[in-house]
Amino acid sequence: MSLRIVVTVKYVPDATGDRHFAEDLTVDRDDVDGLLSELDEYAVEQALQISENSDDDVEITVLTVGPEDAKDALRKALSMGADKAVHIEDDDLHGTDAIGTSLVLAKAIEKAGYDLVISGMSSTDGSMGVVPALLAERLGVPQVTLLSEVSVEDGTVKGRRDGDAASEQLEAALPAVVSVTDQSGEARYPSFKGIMAAKKKPVQSWDLSDLDIDADEVGLENAWTKVDSAAERPARTAGTIVKDEGEGGRQLAEFLASQKFI
Amino acid sequence: MAEVLVYVDHVDGAVRKPTLELLTLARRIGEPVAVALGGGAADTAGVLAEHGAVKVLTHDASEYAEYLVVPKVDALQAAVEAVSPAAVLVSSSTEGKEIAARLALRIGSGIITDAVDLEAGDEGPVATQSVFAASYSTKSRVTKGTPVITVKPNSAAVEPAPAAGAVEQLSVSFSEQATGTRITGRTARESTGRPELTEAAIVVSGGRGVNGAENFALIEALADSLGAAVGASRAAVDAGWYPHTQQVGQTGKSVSPQLYIANGISGAIQHRAGMQTSKTIVAVNKDAEAPIFDLVDYGVVGDLFEVVPQLTEEIKTRKG
Numbered sequence: 001m002s003l004r005i006v007v008t009v010k011y012v013p014d015a016t017g018d019r020h021f022a023e024d025l026t027v028d029r030d031d032v033d034g035l036l037s038e039l040d041e042y043a044v045e046q047a048l049q050i051s052e053n054s055d056d057d058v059e060i061t062v063l064t065v066g067p068e069d070a071k072d073a074l075r076k077a078l079s080m081g082a083d084k085a086v087h088i089e090d091d092d093l094h095g096t097d098a099i100g101t102s103l104v105l106a107k108a109i110e111k112a113g114y115d116l117v118i119s120g121m122s123s124t125d126g127s128m129g130v131v132p133a134l135l136a137e138r139l140g141v142p143q144v145t146l147l148s149e150v151s152v153e154d155g156t157v158k159g160r161r162d163g164d165a166a167s168e169q170l171e172a173a174l175p176a177v178v179s180v181t182d183q184s185g186e187a188r189y190p191s192f193k194g195i196m197a198a199k200k201k202p203v204q205s206w207d208l209s210d211l212d213i214d215a216d217e218v219g220l221e222n223a224w225t226k227v228d229s230a231a232e233r234p235a236r237t238a239g240t241i242v243k244d245e246g247e248g249g250r251q252l253a254e255f256l257a258s259q260k261f262i
Numbered sequence: 263m264a265e266v267l268v269y270v271d272h273v274d275g276a277v278r279k280p281t282l283e284l285l286t287l288a289r290r291i292g293e294p295v296a297v298a299l300g301g302g303a304a305d306t307a308g309v310l311a312e313h314g315a316v317k318v319l320t321h322d323a324s325e326y327a328e329y330l331v332v333p334k335v336d337a338l339q340a341a342v343e344a345v346s347p348a349a350v351l352v353s354s355s356t357e358g359k360e361i362a363a364r365l366a367l368r369i370g371s372g373i374i375t376d377a378v379d380l381e382a383g384d385e386g387p388v389a390t391q392s393v394f395a396a397s398y399s400t401k402s403r404v405t406k407g408t409p410v411i412t413v414k415p416n417s418a419a420v421e422p423a424p425a426a427g428a429v430e431q432l433s434v435s436f437s438e439q440a441t442g443t444r445i446t447g448r449t450a451r452e453s454t455g456r457p458e459l460t461e462a463a464i465v466v467s468g469g470r471g472v473n474g475a476e477n478f479a480l481i482e483a484l485a486d487s488l489g490a491a492v493g494a495s496r497a498a499v500d501a502g503w504y505p506h507t508q509q510v511g512q513t514g515k516s517v518s519p520q521l522y523i524a525n526g527i528s529g530a531i532q533h534r535a536g537m538q539t540s541k542t543i544v545a546v547n548k549d550a551e552a553p554i555f556d557l558v559d560y561g562v563v564g565d566l567f568e569v570v571p572q573l574t575e576e577i578k579t580r581k582g
Contacts, residue, residue: 015512016531019394039513099367124512125394128375129356130363133331137364142442143331146356148506161330164355164458164507165273169447170330176443182513183506224372224406228388231399236543236557243550244564249572252544253580255560259542261464261488261521262580 002057003152003174005047006114008105008135009040009062009077011070012125019125024220025227026095027125029067036073039120041187044077046180047118048188050152051081059083061112065093065104071203078198079190086112090207095220098126102134104218107211109139116157117177121146132179142172148183264292264348267341269334269361270310270318271353275302277309279461280353280415285313287380287418291387292348294425295319297341297432299334300326304429311427313420319344319432330443331357335364337434342369344432347408349387351380354412355460362412371407378417378518378539387411395512395535415460416518451507454492459508462491464521465540467510468503469495469533471526471547471566475503480570481525487577493517493537495527511536525566529554546570 013019017032044062051058062077064070065088074085088108096104109117117139122129136143144150147159147170157176161168162183190198208215216222242251256262266288271278281296288294296315298306303320310318319341325333338361342350352362354376366373377389383403389411391400404410459465466488468481478492485492494504496511510517512535522540527533529545529552537543538557545554550563562569 015395015535019397021398025400097372098363099372102367121513127512128359128363130359130373130375133360133363134367136442137335137367137439140439142439143360144443145330145360162507163357164451164460166451167449168330168445170443171446172443224366224404225374225402226405227400227402229401230393233392233397233399233538236559239543239555239557239559239561241550241555241558241561241563244562244569246568247572248546248562248564248569249574250576252546252560252562252569252573253576255544256521256577257580259521259559261542262577 002059003054003116004114005050005058005060005116005118006109006112007043007047007060007062007077007082008117008119008131009044009064009073010037010123011035011064011066011073012037012123015124021230024095025230026220034069034072036076037120037124039122039124039182042180042182042184043118043120044080044082045187046150046184048081049185050150054152061086063105063108063112064088065101074203075198076190078201079195080188081194084201085203086206087203088206088211092208092215092219095223096218097223097225098128098130098134099224100218100222102131102138104211104213105131106135106138107213108206109135111206111211115174116152119177119179121179121181132177136177139177142176144170144172144176145179146181147178148181150178150180150184265295265345266292267338267345267347267350268294268296268315269338269350269352269358270296270298270306271355271358272298272302272306275305277306279420282309282313282420283415283418284351284353284413285310285315286421287413288351289314289423290380291382295345295347297338299337307427307429311425312422314423314425315427316425318427318429320429321432321434323434325436325440328445329441330445331360331364332442333436333440334361335368336437336440337432338365339368340434341432342408349409349411352410352412354414359412362410366410369407371410372404373410374402374404375412377411377413380411380413392539395531396538414516414518456485457489457491459491459493459515460517462519464488464490465493465510465517465519466490466523466525467493467495467527468498468525469527470497472498472503473526478504480567484523484570484574487574487581495533524554525570527554528552529557
């Protein structure tokens, strides 16, 4: 038996950097350093754990859509232990929305071949958190999402989804799309050996024609949503700051009362 | 007047507050038609009518509780086909966003998530979103199909607006995908008696400075004196001091209460992403240089173990 896992990852601007918009109101990806989205590290980690706990022959492919620099995200995942990588890059992809991105990913996942797709819970830039559900819809396979615990056995994926009101146990037959949360388990750091090994692992590059996608199905002009304006939030006006000299709690209460909270 | 579909988030017939906020927003665009599914669906009609629903489409089937997400997508799609609405509004819960996304793809429509405001526009509803850890505000539209928009809790006031609220049965046939993911067990979360974190008018949070699970009792006592929800920073959650369900920030909940009280929280970007849109922010931190003080309307530089109990006592005294 073999198990083919495809992990979708995203290369995002560092959240601690000064993120802003480009002139066409897409996320500016040039001015801020990018990295593998932290939340996708959890997806890579769970793929590795499933592989380590499996008697099957497991192959892990990491997949990303993005500009040339996005290869850095793939390299990080490979150094953590993934087997191979696919980079989808095409100038026509600039400004593609979540619906379009899910089309590209779904076609690429099908082309790569899969039994299990694992994604993070959301990106750390757009943070919509909808791509895993969209992938399940497009691929026509079960959606087993937002898991804080996941396991695969005998062609079945099981997991725990911690919602606001309840914690649910989920189960579905493979093939399936899974997403994992940051509660699923700390992601490992790449070892020196892993980093060296990653340099020799294959990274394939595909463009839209490789995926039989027309340019008019993706990109900013063909997005199903449009950002009309983006404005920097005005800085909050400086507040009152007091040093506690024994009355801090009462001073704060006085402020809350003046604002009618008490 | 065009009809606007509002997906109802309810627990056994008890409608959750964000749904009533959606009705307020829906009335700006058209006539709200609510869709309530699963056990107790028909019981939602009264409160929905009081808040502006002209119609309440209901459907109950065991699939809604037994399988994840897809049965609800099937039902909402049936409602869209029956009503041909001007827009579909869903609360921005994790499940709400998943339902909305799959619906949008199926009906060939664009989707906007996590709107914090919504107004009518010449070319369809205009959604305001707060992005990049709330450092930017954007205005967006759906340009294809029927706009599907998810809205964050606390984005609008709940307003009484009596309407007919006529209950109609929705006819739903489930897709092949509906039974793909089985829910084999469900453990309800123990109720704390406090308001839901994302819905609360006041949130009291604790961070690294709380320094231990047992010390969260101080934070809880302050929260209870104000009838507030309790939140925690990632540092506090990662340390195992407080449950992840209460985490505020990028990887936790995003909250937008009237008042946010940060205790022993430095205010890293991770945390700011989840609370920066709060109306009034106050903080207690012993480090005068903590970035949280850049955000506050009122801040106390001091030891939270001194300041917080004094604050709690003073609130209790003032409230009598």
